[in-house]
Amino acid sequence: MATDLGELLVPYMPTIRVPRTGDRVFKSECAFSYDSPESEGGLYVCLNSFLGFGREHVERHYRKTGQSVYMHLKRHVKEVRSVAKLFSNLELNRDFNGGDYEYEDEAKLVIFPDHFEIPLPNIEELPALVTIACDAILNAPSPYKKQESDSWEEEIQVSKHARSLTQQENGVRIPPSGWKCAKCEMRENLWLNLTDGSVLCGKWFFDGSGGNGHALEHYKKTNFPLAVKLDTVTPDGADVYSFDEEEAVLDPHISEHLLHFGIDMLQMQRNGHHTDNHVQPRVSDWEVIQEAGLKLKPVYGSGYTGIKNLGNSCYLSTTMQVLFSIPEFQRAYVGNLQRIFDYSPLDPTQDFNTQIGISPKMFKALVSKGHPEFSSNRQQDAHEFLLHLINLVERNSSGSENPSDVFRFLVEERVQCCQTQKVRYTQRVDYLMQLPVPLEAASNREELIAYESKRKEAEENMRPPPEPVRARIPFTACLQAFTEPENVPDFWSSALQAKSAGVKTSRFASFPEYMVVQIKKFTFGVDWVPKKLDVSIDVPDFLDLNRLRATGLQAGEEELPDLTPPIVIPEDTRAPEIDESSVMQLAEMGFPLEACRKAVYYTGNMGAEMAFNWIIAHMEEPDLPSPSLPTTSALDNQPPEESISILTSMGFPRHHTIQALKATNNNLERALDWIFTHPDCEEESEAMSDTADTEPNDNSFSNGNAHSDSSLSPDQDLSSPRVRDGPGRYELFAFISHMGASTMSGHYVCHIKKEGRWLIYNDHKVCLSERPPKDLGYMYFYRRLSSC
Numbered sequence: 001m002a003t004d005l006g007e008l009l010v011p012y013m014p015t016i017r018v019p020r021t022g023d024r025v026f027k028s029e030c031a032f033s034y035d036s037p038e039s040e041g042g043l044y045v046c047l048n049s050f051l052g053f054g055r056e057h058v059e060r061h062y063r064k065t066g067q068s069v070y071m072h073l074k075r076h077v078k079e080v081r082s083v084a085k086l087f088s089n090l091e092l093n094r095d096f097n098g099g100d101y102e103y104e105d106e107a108k109l110v111i112f113p114d115h116f117e118i119p120l121p122n123i124e125e126l127p128a129l130v131t132i133a134c135d136a137i138l139n140a141p142s143p144y145k146k147q148e149s150d151s152w153e154e155e156i157q158v159s160k161h162a163r164s165l166t167q168q169e170n171g172v173r174i175p176p177s178g179w180k181c182a183k184c185e186m187r188e189n190l191w192l193n194l195t196d197g198s199v200l201c202g203k204w205f206f207d208g209s210g211g212n213g214h215a216l217e218h219y220k221k222t223n224f225p226l227a228v229k230l231d232t233v234t235p236d237g238a239d240v241y242s243f244d245e246e247e248a249v250l251d252p253h254i255s256e257h258l259l260h261f262g263i264d265m266l267q268m269q270r271n272g273h274h275t276d277n278h279v280q281p282r283v284s285d286w287e288v289i290q291e292a293g294l295k296l297k298p299v300y301g302s303g304y305t306g307i308k309n310l311g312n313s314c315y316l317s318t319t320m321q322v323l324f325s326i327p328e329f330q331r332a333y334v335g336n337l338q339r340i341f342d343y344s345p346l347d348p349t350q351d352f353n354t355q356i357g358i359s360p361k362m363f364k365a366l367v368s369k370g371h372p373e374f375s376s377n378r379q380q381d382a383h384e385f386l387l388h389l390i391n392l393v394e395r396n397s398s399g400s401e402n403p404s405d406v407f408r409f410l411v412e413e414r415v416q417c418c419q420t421q422k423v424r425y426t427q428r429v430d431y432l433m434q435l436p437v438p439l440e441a442a443s444n445r446e447e448l449i450a451y452e453s454k455r456k457e458a459e460e461n462m463r464p465p466p467e468p469v470r471a472r473i474p475f476t477a478c479l480q481a482f483t484e485p486e487n488v489p490d491f492w493s494s495a496l497q498a499k500s501a502g503v504k505t506s507r508f509a510s511f512p513e514y515m516v517v518q519i520k521k522f523t524f525g526v527d528w529v530p531k532k533l534d535v536s537i538d539v540p541d542f543l544d545l546n547r548l549r550a551t552g553l554q555a556g557e558e559e560l561p562d563l564t565p566p567i568v569i570p571e572d573t574r575a576p577e578i579d580e581s582s583v584m585q586l587a588e589m590g591f592p593l594e595a596c597r598k599a600v601y602y603t604g605n606m607g608a609e610m611a612f613n614w615i616i617a618h619m620e621e622p623d624l625p626s627p628s629l630p631t632t633s634a635l636d637n638q639p640p641e642e643s644i645s646i647l648t649s650m651g652f653p654r655h656h657t658i659q660a661l662k663a664t665n666n667n668l669e670r671a672l673d674w675i676f677t678h679p680d681c682e683e684e685s686e687a688m689s690d691t692a693d694t695e696p697n698d699n700s701f702s703n704g705n706a707h708s709d710s711s712l713s714p715d716q717d718l719s720s721p722r723v724r725d726g727p728g729r730y731e732l733f734a735f736i737s738h739m740g741a742s743t744m745s746g747h748y749v750c751h752i753k754k755e756g757r758w759l760i761y762n763d764h765k766v767c768l769s770e771r772p773p774k775d776l777g778y779m780y781f782y783r784r785l786s787s788c
């Protein structure tokens with residue numbers, strides 16, 4: 001028998017591998033579904049790639065790769081009936097319903113395509129390599145263990161500079177808000193240098209967020225090693241980075257280092273503790289938002305499935321539940337699921353389009369990869385995650401329908417010089433509307449003033465605080481605050497060619513199909529304590545924003561001259577060093593040389609890929625040179641013949657193949673996706689003559705939005721922002737609520753209206769909502785009314 005098994009496995013031995021350090025072994029979940037060893041068909045683990053597949057998907061992997069040998073894992077779950085057995089299994093095997101079970105695991109080798117099975121263990125009868133490989137797979141750690149250990153909480157070490165850090169006596173004091181990079185206009189990802197108090201932006205992240213690297217540039221000039229991320233300062237600590245050690249570090253003296261610049265962590269702790277005496281409305285929030293105490297009826301089925309909380313992952317779950325209640329997202333991913341699976345890469349765990357609809361743990365590992373916040377196990381801001389996810393959808397929708405276009409709109413910004421009254425109009429792309437909360441407009445203002453007086457009196461006399469009062473803010477007041485002019489800091493008037501006072505107003509140059517409204521509830525107190533505004537806002541079911549439609553330059557208005565501010569020459573007059581090899585790589589992609597040099601400079605010479613991401617994220621900025629149109633002949637624009645041959649050999653028409661390659665920059669995998677998402681173009685292609693092969697087809701993208709009642713703005717071309725303009729009247733269909741004092745803690749749930757009924761999605765539980773708390777939400781989702 002041993003000889004028979006050995007001979008049987010001989011043809012497959014070159015494909016069988018033993019997992020090495022760094023290999024990820026997916027022995028607990030399928031790469032394409034929720035299947036696991038506990039599923040009816042068990043799980044098949046490839047002995048070459050170590051990917052796991054459910055019974056429905058393993059055949060596809062075999063056909064695509066030719067890999068024949070898999071380890072089949074099956075866990076049989078049995079209910080514990082004896083009292084002794086029940087108590088012995090209580091600790092490990094109790095499920096959420098209170099039942100108790102014991103597990104019996106079964107493993108065997110399966111050889112495709114004949115499904116020949118070899119029971120395991122079979123040490124004496126199997127070749128040593130196979131036995132070692134099987135044993136290593138069974139004992140492999142979680143594929144997410146490395147990522148979890150990469151989070152700052154687990155690997156962080158004390159900095160060698162913490163004890164001996166010298167701080168300059170320069171009188172710098174950092175306010176609790178209103179920060180801006182000292183070298184540019186960035187107002188996010190800001191770092192406080194702990195030596196001289198400079199506030200500068202961080203590096204550019206792969207996903208398009210971050211900054212221009214001025215904090216790192218400052219270190220290179222000064223050698224001041226430690227910096228703290230400003231928006232992470234809490235009574236418990238802060239995120240500290242060492243430029244010298246090139247990693248996140250611990251600073252045991254962070255409290256005194258921050259105090260040097262006016263940030264009193266001890267005061268934050270006292271105030272934070274004091275605030276805990278006033279958390280009665282927070283407790284009420286948990287009850288009201290989760291509809292505690294009500295007998296909620298559970299619902300099940302398609303569209304009514306909850307998502308397991310992985311530990312501080314509710315910000316992800318609620319966002320995904322809302323997005324997948326939108327038809328465009330359902331169509332792009334659920335409707336195309338079979339095509340996505342069929343044309344997924346060899347490692348589907350790293351493919352965004354595959355993972356967006358399946359296991360939350362595998363999906364979270366992918367979307368958080370490389371992001372300093374989402375890759376941690378801390379609670380996060382659902383608003384920031386939504387923008388991060390939209391960025392990923394954008395990057396992974398090239399050549400196919402982009403569902404995030406439903407949120408995309410244009411904002412018109414009008415800036416006026418207060419001295420000359422001249423104006424400048426600009427446009428920018430946005431995805432959500434942020435509404436301020438004007439506390440001074442509270443309808444129960446007298447009640448709030450009385451409460452504050454009683455609270456101070458109780459504090460002075462060391463008595464228990466009075467019952468808290470929640471501010472009631474009219475939604476119309478929030479809208480009014482949104483439309484009010486705001487001062488422009490450091491405004492440079494091109495009319496005066498000098499700094500002057502300036503004001504800015506914002507209006508909608510277009511209205512999206514789906515409007516996301518975020519209530520700006522989170523702020524910092526004057527004592528640096530992060531706090532959440534305890535407010536109730538009468539958010540309407542129907543929203544009309546048409547009066548906020550932009551009007552453009554008006555009669556009688558005079559535009560500011562189109563001049564740029566003079567360049568301020570720094571003390572160090574040496575020209576910045578720029579990696580010319582990265583510049584040339586970008587230039588070969590068709591980007592203007594000036595834009596390439598700018599991208600490489602602002603990403604700190606960190607390589608062509610980082611600079612490429614910077615260009616993509618800044619394409620719509622007016623001061624970035626646009627790629628020039630090709631001046632080569634049509635023949636020069638022909639895709640590589642070998643790429644055309646590969647696709648035509650699959651049975652696709654030559655004309656359709658050329659269109660696909662041109663639309664996807666000659667990327668074969670994306671071209672294949674493009675062909676399947678643009679079937680209508682095939683008929684057009686067949687009707688074209690051979691000479692049309694070399695002519696660009698500007699209509700190849702015209703069907704992407706054919707399903708929408710709204711159309712792209714008539715004056716935009718392919719290079720302009722994709723917007724689906726229409727009337728600004730909307731109906732509320734979902735909202736995400738947050739419970740807790742900060743976005744860094746607490747819990748999220750969402751309410752979604754389906755088939756005329758409101759439902760509450762609370763992690764894995766989905767129930768009919770009895771009293772949807774619309775006044776306590778954090779983010780609201782509106783859909784455009786079809787008849788306006």
